Amino acid sequence: MTEQDVIIAFGATSAILALVGAIEFLFFDFKKRMHDLSEYKMIVIGLIVAGVIAILARPLVTGAWAEVGSGFALWHLGGITDWYMWPIALLVYEFCYWVHHWMGHKVRFFWCIHAPHHAPESINILVGINHSFIESLFYMPIALGFFSGLFGVDPMMVMLLNALDMLWGTLLHVSDNMVKKKYGILERFMQTPSYHRAHHGKNLEYMDTNYTSITLFWDTVFGTKVELNDNNPVELGITSQVDTGDYLDAHFGQFKKLWADVKSAPDFKSKVAYCIMPPGWSHTGEHHMVSTQKKQARMAENMVQSPE
Ligand SMILES: [Zn+2]
Ligand SMILES: [Zn+2]
Known part of the structure; x- marks a missing residue:
């Protein structure tokens, strides 16, 4: 894989996300979602503050941290050309993802960093890229990159897995107007928009569930997989008081508390x-x-x- 291939992959990823986001914003029940506009504003301010490029650069930063982690590797797994390494790399990467996301919900300091992602009471592609810059540029790349490298995954594979995670993980947030309730056979082994709806719920049943972003493997292993329950419609957002239209409150209010x-x-x-x-x-x-x-x-x- 050359540098040019990587740039093409990132370009394609960004283009797909931008396209789905634009279609969703412009064509799906725009009038009905007028009340979400203040949240869109908050998210756009967040993107300007953090820099869109900084967010899209997450795979590169993650890859760089994987390089650092691999310098201390506990053992060496196979390289990018060994086909059997891909499922192993995915398992290791997703284990790091489950742990970092679990800590984002269970350790108050890390929750302050992760809470901006959960603040919106609506859901759409922009919510998918609405992360605190501390999370995008430091917490995630270190947790996912450094530790995957430490556990012996090739840094280039970590970077590509992170790009895949960013693409699929962001698509999990497509707005209610574009989303089917359930995704057939995919619901058995993949995270789908329906599982991620539950993850964004402030209903007690759904809180602290469905932590990974690609497969259901580790959520099944750790007992944190919860399906969307038709009798319990998702209430999106967080239980703590937050002004979701206010960038400072949505992104730093938890630190203040x-x-x-x-x-x-x-x-x-x-x-x-x-x-x-x-x-x-x-x-x-x-x-x-x-x-x-x-x-x-x-x-x-x-x-x-x-x-x-
Ligand atoms: Zn979360
Ligand atoms: Zn999310």
């Missing part, structure tokens, strides 16, 4: 705990974490089933 909690914590241990525990953890012991809420919901359900 974390800082307020750290300041109010009575001791050093609690200050650190606010940063590393899941969102909703409280030094008072009155936690509102997703895990505690799910546990309470299960207990309430059991009590209804066995009132004795």
Whole structure:
């Protein structure tokens, strides 16, 4: 694979995303989605701040970090020309993806970085590329690139897998007006827009589920795969108060809330705990974490089933 091939692949990826995004924005129920316009504005400001090129450069930055990681490789797997390496590389890459995304939801500091992606209460291709620049340029490339390299995946393969992930992962966000509810046989092994709808839901059932962006493998292994439930329509967004039309609030509001909690914590241990525990953890012991809420919901359900 030459440098020219890579540039053509990135160009094609960007062109497909831009085309689908433009068709979606202009032709699908535009009037109905007028209320989403403030969110579009917030996302476009984010793209200007971060630089569209910086976001599209994510595979290159990820590849560069993979190069660094491969310098410390724990073992060496086969190279890009060994066909059998592709499924292995995909598994390793997706394992890194699952872990980094799980941490993005379960570690409060990383949630502050990831939350801008979840803030919008609408879903469309632009939401797919709406990431904090900290996530696009640092968190993701280091987590995906460095660690895939460390686990022995060829840096060029990491870069191409990241481009594939960016393309498929962004297409998972196509707007409701373009999306089918279910995708037949694909639903058995691939992440589809329906699984990713659930991931963007603030309904308790859907929170902290479906973490990977290409296949369902690791979500199945770790028990985080949840299908869209027809009886529980997705409410998009996050449970924390956010002005989704305001770039500063959508992208930095969670950091402000974390800082307020750290300041109010009575001791050093609690200050650190606010940063590393899941969102909703409280030094008072009155936690509102997703895990505690799910546990309470299960207990309430059991009590209804066995009132004795
Ligand atoms: Zn997420
Ligand atoms: Zn998403």
